């Protein structure tokens with residue numbers, strides 16, 4: 001589940017392998033473009049970590065972050 005970390009929404013995802021992790025990232029990327037809201041994220045092999053905050057609002061969590069987090073969860 002998403003948790004609040006340093007004024008950001010954070011969630012870690014684990015997949016079977018890199019292929020599945022990257023397929024997920026591709027879907028998130030398209031979603032982010034559609035919503036005009038983009039993740040700070042890391043990927044190492046089968047793990048993806050996502051941090052969401054709104055830079056435009058001074059690096060805090062806003063409704064845009066909540067909306068993207070909810071949309072990302074629906075991809076799973």
Ligand SMILES: C[C@H](O)[C@H](O)[C@H]1CNC2=NC(N)=NC(=O)C2=N1
Nearest residue numbers: 036037038039053054055056057
């Ligand atoms: C101009 C454009 O809408 C903004 O720069 C958007 C783009 N994507 C963004 N993504 C995130 N995570 N935070 C923002 O503040 C943000 N701003």
